[in-house]
Amino acid sequence: xxxxxxxxxxxxxxxxEKAHHLTIDGLHTASKLPAGQALLRRLYTVPRCPELxxxxxxxxxxxxxxxxxxxxxxxxxxxxxxxxxxGFMEVGTVTPKPQTGNxxxxxxxxxxxxxxxxxxxxxxxxxxxxxxxxxEAGRYTIPVAVNIGKNKTTPNExxxxxxxxxxxRLYTYADFFVVxxxxxxxxxxxxxxxxxxxxxxxxxxxxxxxxxHGRHGGASKPILVKIAxxxxxxxxxxxxxxxxxxxxxxxxxxxxxxxxxGLIHHHKGEAGGLSGRPLTERSTRLIHTIYDATGxxxxxxxxGGIFTAKDAYDKICAGASLVEIYTALxxxxxxxxxxxxxxxRELLHKDGFRHISEAVGSAHRR
Numbered sequence: 001x002x003x004x005x006x007x008x009x010x011x012x013x014x015x016x017e018k019a020h021h022l023t024i025d026g027l028h029t030a031s032k033l034p035a036g037q038a039l040l041r042r043l044y045t046v047p048r049c050p051e052l053x054x055x056x057x058x059x060x061x062x063x064x065x066x067x068x069x070x071x072x073x074x075x076x077x078x079x080x081x082x083x084x085x086x087g088f089m090e091v092g093t094v095t096p097k098p099q100t101g102n103x104x105x106x107x108x109x110x111x112x113x114x115x116x117x118x119x120x121x122x123x124x125x126x127x128x129x130x131x132x133x134x135x136e137a138g139r140y141t142i143p144v145a146v147n148i149g150k151n152k153t154t155p156n157e158x159x160x161x162x163x164x165x166x167x168x169r170l171y172t173y174a175d176f177f178v179v180x181x182x183x184x185x186x187x188x189x190x191x192x193x194x195x196x197x198x199x200x201x202x203x204x205x206x207x208x209x210x211x212x213h214g215r216h217g218g219a220s221k222p223i224l225v226k227i228a229x230x231x232x233x234x235x236x237x238x239x240x241x242x243x244x245x246x247x248x249x250x251x252x253x254x255x256x257x258x259x260x261x262g263l264i265h266h267h268k269g270e271a272g273g274l275s276g277r278p279l280t281e282r283s284t285r286l287i288h289t290i291y292d293a294t295g296x297x298x299x300x301x302x303x304g305g306i307f308t309a310k311d312a313y314d315k316i317c318a319g320a321s322l323v324e325i326y327t328a329l330x331x332x333x334x335x336x337x338x339x340x341x342x343x344x345r346e347l348l349h350k351d352g353f354r355h356i357s358e359a360v361g362s363a364h365r366r
Contacts, residue, residue, distance in 0.1 A: 002043065002333075003332075003333025003334060003335060004332075004333055004335075007333070008331075008333060011023065012109070012111075015105070016105075016107040016108065016109050016116075017104070017105070017106065017107045020071075020107065024071075024072060024076055024077050025076075026080075027040075027077035027079075027080030027081065028076050028077045028079075028080060030080060031077065031079035031080035031082075031083060032079070037079065037080075037083050040080065040083040040084055041083050041084075043084075043334075044083070044084040044085050044334045044335070044337065044338065045083075045084075045085055046062075046063055046085035046337055046338050046341050047338075047341075048062070049063065049341060049345055050355075051345055051348055051353075051354065051355050051356060052064055052087075052341060052344060052345060052356050054321065054322070054355075054356055054357060056250075056299050056321045056322055057176065057222040057224075057249040057250055057299050058219065058220075058222065059088075059143050059175055059176065059222065060143075061087045061088055061142075061143060061322060062087050062142065063085075063086075063087035063341050064087055064312075064316070064321070064322045064323055064344070064356060065085075065086060065087050065312065065322075065323055065324075065325065065337055065340050065341060065344075066086055066087055066088040066089055066090065066301070066322060066323065066324045066325075067081055067086050067088075067089035067090060067324060067325065067326065067329070068090055068303050068324035068325060068326040069090035069091065069092050069093055069145075069147035069178065069180070069226075070092075070093070070118070070120070070326055071326055071329070072089065072091050073091070073092060073093065073094070073120075073123065073124050074091070074094070074124055074125045074129065074130055074133060075091035075092075075094075075130045075133040075134050075137065075144075075146075076133050078091065078133070078134065078137040078140060078144060079137050079138075082140060082141045082142050083141075084334040084337060085334065085337035085338055085341070086142055086337060087142060087143075087322070088142050088143040088144070088145065088175075088322070089142060089143075089144055089145070090144075090145040090146075090147045090178060090324070091130070091134075091144060091145070091146055091147065092124065092130070092146055092147030092148060092149070092178075092180070093122050093124065093147045093148065093149040093180045093183065094124050094125075094126070094127055094130045094146060094147065094148055094149070094166060094170070095122055095124060095126065095127070095148075095149050095150060095151045095162060095166070096126065096127050096150075096151060096162050096165040096166055096169070097126050097127075097151050098124065098125050098126035098129070099121075099122060099123060099124065099126075099151055099152060100123055101120050101121035101122060101123025101124075102119050102120060102121035102123075102185065106118060106119045106120050106121070106272070107119075107120065108267040108270050108272075109267070109330075110263065110265035110267050110268065110276070111265065111331075112264050112265045113262075113263050113264060113265050113268070113276065113277060113278060114276050114277035114307065114327070114328075114331055115263070115265070115274055115275060115276030115277055115278050115279075115327065116274070116275050116276055116327050116330065117267060117268075117270045117271075117272045117273065117274050117275075118185070118256070118272050118273055118275070119184075119185045119270070119271055119272030119273070120185060120272075121152065121185045121186060122149050122151075122152065122183065122185070122186055127165065127166050127169040127170055128169065130146075130170065131169055131170055131173060134170070134173035135173070140175070143175040143176065144173070144174060144175050145174060145175060145176045145177065145178050145224075146166070146170050146173065146174040146176075146177050146178070147177075147178040147180050147226070148162075148163055148166035148167065148170075148177060148178065148179060148180065149162070149163075149166075149180040149181075149183065149186065149189070150162035150163065150186070150189070152186055152187065156188055156189075156191060156192060156197060159192060159197075159201060160200065160201050160204035160205070163179060163201065163204065163205050163208070164204060164205070164208040167205065167208045167209060167212060168208065168212060171209075171212040171216060171221070172216060174221060175221065176221055176222040176223065176224065176249070177205075177209070177221065177222075177223045177224070178223070178224045178225070178226050178252060179201070179202070179205055179223060179224070179225045179226065179248075180226050180255070181193050181198070181201070181225065181226070181227070182226050182227050182228035182254070182255035183255060183256070183273065184228070184255075184256060184258050184272065184273045185272055185273060190228055193227060193228065193231070193235070193239055198239065198242045199242050199245070199246065202225070202242065202243065202246035202248055203246060205223060205246075205248075206223070206246055206247055206248070209221065209223055222249035222250065223248055223249055224248065224249055224250040224251055224252055224299075224301065225243055225248055225250075225251050225252070226251070226252040226254070226255055227239060227251060227252070227253060227254055227255065227286075228254060228255050228257070229253070229254035229255065229256075229257045229259075229279065229282045229283055229286050229304065230257055230258055230259060231286075233289070236286070236289055236290065236293070237293060240290055240293045240294060240298070241293075243298065244294060244297075244298060249299065250298055250299035250300060250301065250321075251290060251298060251299075251300055251301070252300075252301040252303055252324070253283055253286045253287045253290055253300055253301070253302060253303065253304075253320075254279070254282075254283045254286050254303060254304050255273065255303075256272075256273025256274055256275045256279070257273065257274050257275075257278070257279055257282060257304075258273065258274070259274065259278075259282070260274065261278070262278060263278065275304065275305075275326060275327045276305055276327035276328070276331075277305050277307060277327075278305065279304035279305040280304065280305030280306070280307070280311055281305075282304065282305075283302065283303060283304025283305060283315070284302070284304075284311075284314050284315050284318050285318075287300055287302050287315055287318040287319050287320050288318040288319060288363065288364075290319065291318060291319025291361050291364060292319075292364060296319060296360075296361045296364070299321045299322075300319050300320045300321060301320060301321070301322045301323065301324055302315030302316070302318070302319075302320030302322070302323045302324070303323065303324040303325075303326075305327070305328075306323055306324075306325050306328055306340070307328040307331075307332065307336075308339075308340075308343065309339065309340050309342070309343020309344050309346070309347060310343070310347070312340055312343075312344060313343075313344055313347045313359070314363075316344075316356065316359050316360055317359055317360075317361070317362045317363040318361070318363050319360065319361045319363075319364070320360070321357075321360050325337075325340070344356065347359075
């Protein structure tokens with residue numbers, strides 16, 4: 001209860017973005033000290049649970065609960081996040097060149113809605129500095145994905161050059177990559193999800209991954225695509241077909257939403273992507289649709305509005321092999337990771353499953 005009783009009240013009195021930076025800097029500093037890292041593990045380590053250990057797209061995950069992209073944008077606190085019980089994490093979104101992002105303020109809490117709205121705009125230090133941070137982090141104890149995007153000034157017709165550049169610079173540091181084409185905060189980025197732009201971009205990304213694999217050797221590295229929740233059914237069908245045809249390893253469903261139905265907080269009118277509790281059912285429905293459209297053959301990471309083990313389990317039963325959290329971590333603290341894993345184990349046993357893989361997509365078989 002350290003977070004809810006002491007840290008959260010302090011952080012929630014601060015500007016949200018300042019609190020964000022303080023958290024990342026604090027985890028970074030604590031994890032550099034042996035005593036700090038030991039303390040984090042003692043407070044938050046998730047006990048090993050064989051029923052929850054899984055292998056997805058060739059990578060072994062100690063548990064299915066990961067950290068979504070956007071919190072550790074610059075891979076500054078990889079050691080810290082690795083010490084609090086996550087089964088994996090995403091860093092980024094990173095772009096080839098550094099960029100400052102959109103004007104302040106650009107991050108808003110909506111406590112009554114258990115939500116956040118952000119219009120950060122891919123603010124990050126760029127691929128070169130992220131590579132330095134990952135180098136300094138050393139050997140990771142959990143899989144780390146690098147979420148990649150394009151610079152705001154890069155027109156869509158040259159977007160593939162930016163994604164290629166990120167892969168080239170960061171290939172040796174990532175366990176897998178995530179192509180972000182669904183943030184609502186970079187102008188025209190979401191249009192890359194449609195038409196020939198998507199097929200061309202994924203072909204270029206796959207080509208670059210193969211080039212880097214040939215250059216560096218070792219096992220080939222997966223690449224996933226992160227899509228938006230604000231898609232019509234026919235759009236989802238087309239996007240999924242293009243993703244499958246490209247040979248991409250999987251999909252993350254989903255990014256933030258631009259919808260605002262049902263919100264009550266006075267920040268509800270702020271522009272940007274909405275995350276948290278209002279996204280729970282929307283993202284689960286998207287996972288269900290993708291799993292159904294692919295016959296369960298395309299691995300899915302479920303993200304959006306996971307606050308309880310039941311939220312995570314619903315996404316797994318809908319078709320997700322792994323899940324990610326972000327907004328709930330802000331509201332509930334690191335203790336949530338242990339609760340989610342414990343709750344998932346109990347829900348598996350309740351339904352008669354011996355391993356989490358048996359629950360994936362089970363809603364389609366009932």
